[in-house]
Amino acid sequence: MNTFDLALQQLKEKGYKKTKQRERIIEIFASHDQYVPAKKILQDMQEEFPSVSFDTIYRNLYLLSRENMLEATELEGEKHFRLSCGTGHHHHHFICTDCGKTKLIEFCPMESMEEDLKGYEVENHKFEIYGKCPQCG
Template identity: 55%
Template sequence: MDINEAIELLKEKGYKTTGKRKEILSFFADADGYRTAKDLIQYLESSYDGISFDTVYRNLHLYNEIGILETTELNGEKHFRINCTHHHHHHFICKDCGKTKEIKVCPMDEVEQALADYAIEGHKFEIYGRCPGCKLALT
């Protein structure tokens, strides 16, 4: 999803597209992977002195709820990224820097066979580790 699609979705759902909301979208559009609320607050503080945690969290949860952002739990903290649902895929997520790499393989064919009598309503498949840059930094 790009910024213009996200803005249109906000408008369709009846939400205003303020400068702050657009700046939040820009932050995630430019990010290479998942980012935390703290990352966003640090980014916004230069433009919005004294921006509140409540404002940031409220917008993050709104964006997640309407499908602009997707979330994952990493190191005990919620991380966000622009939703890239143009096609079905999964991610490798670097535990150090949050960068993601798309994984084109999906284990659901095997899982559906193993759970043939079950009604599967959704799934999420993520692999965690260190990207080449972070792995190199450890050595």
């Protein structure tokens, strides 16, 4: 099953309506293997839905993020989103600062920090590496 169909199936399983706007948002993400800024989603959406508001886009982006269907990061002071990798295991990303493409990183640096954090209860963490991919470098 492709990422588009999988995301639509997850929406249905979680009890959310399959609207044309949500379907289009997921379609946009499925066509990009990278983080995409919310502004770009709005621009793409306005081609088909000229009256769609930024609030509607953000509500849907945060709904999909809350349901772990999208991953979010902040680049240059702006939220960017991508379809969740769906790997089913803990991982991190390298993010190209030019084109936004990502590369999966299996290694987690938290494993080497256990000694430094004795007595601390880590609830969550985020680790991203930024730079230029081979095509942009």
